[in-house]
Amino acid sequence: MRRRIRLASQILFFIIFLVLLVQTEYKGEDTLGEPERVFPVGVFSETDLLFTPNQFMILYRGDTVRVFLEIDPLLTLAATIAAQGFFFFAIGFGVALALVVWGGKLAAGMLARLGAGDSLILAAGRYVPLTVAIAMMAWAVFPFGVDRGLPIPMTLGIATVLVTLTLGRVFCGWFCPMGTLHQFVAWLRRDKLKARIFKNQYMPSQRWKYMFLLGLLAAALLGFQITGVADPISLVIRSFSVVVSPVVNQIFNGAYDLTYATGNDAVKDFADQLYSVVAYPNLLSFHEPHFMGAVLIGGVFVILLALNLRRPRWWCRNLCPLGALLGSISRNSFYHLEIDKETCIHCGRCHSGCQGACDPEFKEGWRPAECFVCFHCVDECPVNCLSFRFGPVPAETNEYKGIDLKKRRALGAVAAALLAVPLLKASEQYKTDATQGAAEKALFNPSLIRPPGSIPEEEFLQRCVRCGECMKVCLTNALHPATFEAGVEGLWTPVLVPRIGYCEYYCTLCGQVCPTGAIRHLDVRTKINTVIGTAFFDTNRCLPFAFGKTCIVCEEHCPTSPKAIYLVPADRITRDDAVSTADPYGFGGDRWASPTEEAEAPETQDGELQSGQISPFENDQDTQPGQISPFGDDSEFDQGETVMQPRIDLDLCIGCGICEKVCVLVDKPGVYITSIGETRNPANRITLEGTFGESQQ
Amino acid sequence: MKKFDRRSFLKTSAAGAGIALFGPRLMPAAVTDADLGIATGEDPEAITRAAVDAVGGIGKFVSRDDVVFLKPNIGWDRLPNQAANTNPLVVAAMVKLCLEAGAKRVLVMDNSLNDARRCYTRSGIYKAATEAGAEAPFMNVRRFKLVNTGGAVLGNWPVYQDAIEVDTLINLPVAKHHSLSRLSMGMKNLYGLIGGPRHRLHQRLDEGIADLTGFFRPKLTVLDAYRILKRNGPQGGRLSDTEMRNMVIAGIDPVAVDARGAELFGLTGADLGYVRVAAERGIGTYDLSKLNIKEVTV
Numbered sequence: 001m002r003r004r005i006r007l008a009s010q011i012l013f014f015i016i017f018l019v020l021l022v023q024t025e026y027k028g029e030d031t032l033g034e035p036e037r038v039f040p041v042g043v044f045s046e047t048d049l050l051f052t053p054n055q056f057m058i059l060y061r062g063d064t065v066r067v068f069l070e071i072d073p074l075l076t077l078a079a080t081i082a083a084q085g086f087f088f089f090a091i092g093f094g095v096a097l098a099l100v101v102w103g104g105k106l107a108a109g110m111l112a113r114l115g116a117g118d119s120l121i122l123a124a125g126r127y128v129p130l131t132v133a134i135a136m137m138a139w140a141v142f143p144f145g146v147d148r149g150l151p152i153p154m155t156l157g158i159a160t161v162l163v164t165l166t167l168g169r170v171f172c173g174w175f176c177p178m179g180t181l182h183q184f185v186a187w188l189r190r191d192k193l194k195a196r197i198f199k200n201q202y203m204p205s206q207r208w209k210y211m212f213l214l215g216l217l218a219a220a221l222l223g224f225q226i227t228g229v230a231d232p233i234s235l236v237i238r239s240f241s242v243v244v245s246p247v248v249n250q251i252f253n254g255a256y257d258l259t260y261a262t263g264n265d266a267v268k269d270f271a272d273q274l275y276s277v278v279a280y281p282n283l284l285s286f287h288e289p290h291f292m293g294a295v296l297i298g299g300v301f302v303i304l305l306a307l308n309l310r311r312p313r314w315w316c317r318n319l320c321p322l323g324a325l326l327g328s329i330s331r332n333s334f335y336h337l338e339i340d341k342e343t344c345i346h347c348g349r350c351h352s353g354c355q356g357a358c359d360p361e362f363k364e365g366w367r368p369a370e371c372f373v374c375f376h377c378v379d380e381c382p383v384n385c386l387s388f389r390f391g392p393v394p395a396e397t398n399e400y401k402g403i404d405l406k407k408r409r410a411l412g413a414v415a416a417a418l419l420a421v422p423l424l425k426a427s428e429q430y431k432t433d434a435t436q437g438a439a440e441k442a443l444f445n446p447s448l449i450r451p452p453g454s455i456p457e458e459e460f461l462q463r464c465v466r467c468g469e470c471m472k473v474c475l476t477n478a479l480h481p482a483t484f485e486a487g488v489e490g491l492w493t494p495v496l497v498p499r500i501g502y503c504e505y506y507c508t509l510c511g512q513v514c515p516t517g518a519i520r521h522l523d524v525r526t527k528i529n530t531v532i533g534t535a536f537f538d539t540n541r542c543l544p545f546a547f548g549k550t551c552i553v554c555e556e557h558c559p560t561s562p563k564a565i566y567l568v569p570a571d572r573i574t575r576d577d578a579v580s581t582a583d584p585y586g587f588g589g590d591r592w593a594s595p596t597e598e599a600e601a602p603e604t605q606d607g608e609l610q611s612g613q614i615s616p617f618e619n620d621q622d623t624q625p626g627q628i629s630p631f632g633d634d635s636e637f638d639q640g641e642t643v644m645q646p647r648i649d650l651d652l653c654i655g656c657g658i659c660e661k662v663c664v665l666v667d668k669p670g671v672y673i674t675s676i677g678e679t680r681n682p683a684n685r686i687t688l689e690g691t692f693g694e695s696q697q
Numbered sequence: 698m699k700k701f702d703r704r705s706f707l708k709t710s711a712a713g714a715g716i717a718l719f720g721p722r723l724m725p726a727a728v729t730d731a732d733l734g735i736a737t738g739e740d741p742e743a744i745t746r747a748a749v750d751a752v753g754g755i756g757k758f759v760s761r762d763d764v765v766f767l768k769p770n771i772g773w774d775r776l777p778n779q780a781a782n783t784n785p786l787v788v789a790a791m792v793k794l795c796l797e798a799g800a801k802r803v804l805v806m807d808n809s810l811n812d813a814r815r816c817y818t819r820s821g822i823y824k825a826a827t828e829a830g831a832e833a834p835f836m837n838v839r840r841f842k843l844v845n846t847g848g849a850v851l852g853n854w855p856v857y858q859d860a861i862e863v864d865t866l867i868n869l870p871v872a873k874h875h876s877l878s879r880l881s882m883g884m885k886n887l888y889g890l891i892g893g894p895r896h897r898l899h900q901r902l903d904e905g906i907a908d909l910t911g912f913f914r915p916k917l918t919v920l921d922a923y924r925i926l927k928r929n930g931p932q933g934g935r936l937s938d939t940e941m942r943n944m945v946i947a948g949i950d951p952v953a954v955d956a957r958g959a960e961l962f963g964l965t966g967a968d969l970g971y972v973r974v975a976a977e978r979g980i981g982t983y984d985l986s987k988l989n990i991k992e993v994t995v
Contacts, residue, residue, distance in 0.1 A: 033854060272837075504815065506819075550877070556876065557810065579735060644876070664894070664896050
């Protein structure tokens, strides 16, 4: 019975997860506020109206999938480490560690001297250290973390820890959407009883996840924080946002496209009706999203899912660092499994549905750290010798095993991390420029354009948990998972790719969804004054510069007022201004070509040569020599001798990228954005005024 | 001499009254219809109605059971007071007028340049239009059809099929500055009905705009000059870029409407390249002195 409730819970929370995921998108707002405020007649404090964000852009946090990230204690821990900075946390962590290691013994000793009962001493020995650790974490987060911009809801992870402390790894067994998905894939295999009993035995590989967790935390302490890459909630949200959502969109849109391809109006009308059921804002995205690096993220996701066919919940048992964290806490949980050894007939059926591979048969003892509280063992046992009970775990036998991790392996994991960090930091983007002082970076990656509201890079890399929410919610599909733009450390952090999407001027959605404050939620007025980069013209390609053609689509779209692109009149230089190849210095006359040479001359670049004529300057203005106007008529409209050429005003450009996005040069744009001038990095400047903050670039 | 007694007096009066009441509908170009209707006043809805009435009333353009495509400017992610899009109250007024004339459906759509969701919402047009009874869906990318527009520059171009399949197309632009065409009003507003690589049209913009107008030939152009965008167009940003004019200009001749609109910016129709091209092609005239212009204050 409890097994079915657990299954129902898994399905329910998975559905909630999917619904919230679909909700993590700009849905628009129907209401625009009071008519007299929005359509004012006459002049009265209208300026503020430009910046009221609430009616138009807010995604209420409770409506998004962010809540799953907030209850994730691994991310709470990781974000706290990042928010604190090394020294604060190292000291706090060190003190907490000491209390955890020795505090229990201290408390137990004190209670024994006071003559307390055995069970109380036992409980103190177990639970005091954990309570201390959690209290230290809470203390660390609130006064310091929140002060440094860590959103308060991130501390909900503490609630999960408390639940795990009491009930065991119910998060893994009842709530985790990643776990539910993996369990489902494993279930698809439909193994027979014997195979299932075999596959759900405890494996030594299950200790890898503890080493992995230790490695991640050790690296995080050194400032190298990539916990988000491996955290299961972050992983599943990222995979769904970057891979699954585009695939689902493609399937429906592809089918819809097919109906339109038939050309039949009746079919099209019917398709319109069907499509509207799934279309935005219901299930599908407004624009079909596509993400850079989706194949890699998707590949990792699919491989992990496929491993369930080898062993059920392979990820959860062997690699999941959140599972490792919760396992370390749950090994002393209040709610635990008990066996009546005399009744047990050693049939092994308790293993057949065991999710965590925790050895409920108590062959060498039960492993509470691996148990997902799935209740399969209790239900499957033919003689009902197993039951879950509340109470402190009895310590007098070897029946309740700790984590199967020897000190050597644990230290090895930490050491590996400590060595890996400087190894990874050996790559070129960590080089500093000695001539500019030790702290000055030598290299700035021009493609590393971060979303507006991003905090300075060093802390950004530590806070970002690579959940992909910002990428999902970005209106224009502008944010993409980085591969190496920010180094290995920056894997799958968000970068803006203006060729694909620009940053919508008044939008602040990415800052609204970021769970750790790596992208701060800016108010609109601040956001439109936040620089994320600068535009530069490639005058070798830009039409007015290179080809004398009128364009200025970039200027048209520039959202700032006054516009950051201004126009300068220049001579319209085209082929008509070119020198003759036959007579480049314009000496003219027959001395440069004999009549016979002329007559035999193949078609030159000057077009048809009439006999006796060399200079092409009399050619028709409108139609190029040897060319027919595509529309039959010559241009009836003389565009004049002057062409408008665009220039960037460094004081106004915010790097939103709309100019690059709309540039008619569809392959390599005539105007492109680099990260120069970004507000969050005062070192990333090119002008003298910018050095002193007098100019933004 | 004919007998002019009471009977014939009554008959004549009745006939006269009948013509006065029903004439504008019976006779397509009655004496009372102006070529351009310019209404000024505080209330956007009132001046919209007055301007349309001045050029003959909505019944002249929309018949019972018509499907009407109302094309406002919903191009940009801006609020109504930034004058980058058509005023939502003007849009609502036009929707109501069309429905009052008996239209079966009124479609309000544009091919926006910023994110369409934000443009439709923040311009206020989605709410205003749907509350007035129109449908305001986003454009469906699959509904652009390649059409031979006959344009010198436009040629074969993807056009939104609903815009050309409806009974009536009414153009509902807002008056704005534009760096390339100098101004963006009615004729330029038709850009929002085409798809494809339309940014390339900038390379021969004035001719392209004339091509658009010559192809679409909206039945009526209603230019929102309630609040105009004087600089940094076509989307502006600061309130100081805008200026209140409290005016709506309606007309059948799109060239004439734009020519009159140009005067709001201190220009004339002749100063606008696309106006000259269109006039040369016979799409309309920018010589306002030849037109019957009715100005109304509400």
